[in-house]
Amino acid sequence: MLVQTTAATIRNFGSTSRAYSRAALPEDQLESLAVIIGRRLSLYMDAHLSSLAEENGIPLMDFKALAYIVEFQSLPTGQLVRLMGLSPGGTTALINRLEAGGFITRDRDKYDRRVVALKPIAERCAGLVFSGDGLARHIAAASEFCDEPGLEGIRDFLTCFLNGLKVDTQSWLMTATKEGSAQAV
Template sequence: MEVNETAERQRLRRELVDLLNTYSGEAQHIGHAFANQHRLHATDMHALLAVMHAERKGAPLTPGKLGEAIGLSSGATTALIDRLERGGHLRRTRESADRRVVHLRYADAGMALAIKFFAPLAPRTDKIMSEFAVEELQTIERFLQSMITSVVTYRDELRNT
């Protein structure tokens, strides 16, 4: 590797990490605004995002998996789910042959609130994505997925110390 390439790689590493941190912080501000408007806790937002992402992947979370994903005890997870269910954000379903297995789904009322709040952001992000070729977006997807995996792995290590 050339000296210039090494220097550029180091510059890009610093810049990309700074950009990821800035994006994360700004996205959290928007999430907090949604939470404040709907009287939700930060933990509630983490739970709703985890449930939404799991649903999109076709693998809805159980209460236990939700607790693991956001780092809560069983009792705290139950209280969280009860609160979100009362507020119309989540619903419990039994979709398995084993009726003891409960899955968590985003409730229609909660989804309607989220769609209304976040809808103005969609055309902005769509416009930016339209400026990139599919191959570029695939590279970005691979990069972000790898970065998330790295952060989640470290988070899990910290929980186990």
């Protein structure tokens, strides 16, 4: 399912990109790229996140939740429940730990005052390493095989692809909220 979703997102890349008029990838290359991004990259990025959590001395689930909060900048608690796959009680405990550690604050959502939104404390989160030297080292090594226009194309592709995933994620979270399936914490 993830591979199919990823392949569909890649297939739609041309329709969401700015001025690209490139021919579609052959189906076998598209599926191969979908497996690389959808399974392999996800798997190794999860492992990398585990190593960063360990390096920062923060439990993995707390670090993962903090990564979501930092990425979204303001995340309703019910959406964090859905993203993390935890019970509302488990999520409350996690939020309490992050708040006690000085990583986040709870505030009212600017669009719906009934909703509690989690916001990162920039000064405290700035010290955390979410990317890590390991990623930069691997990117630098892989970039030796590309020229500058090629790297710009890769960056543009990944930016567009991730923007599409972000929109899909936000849509999924909003649908859950509207349907009442995201529980408030």
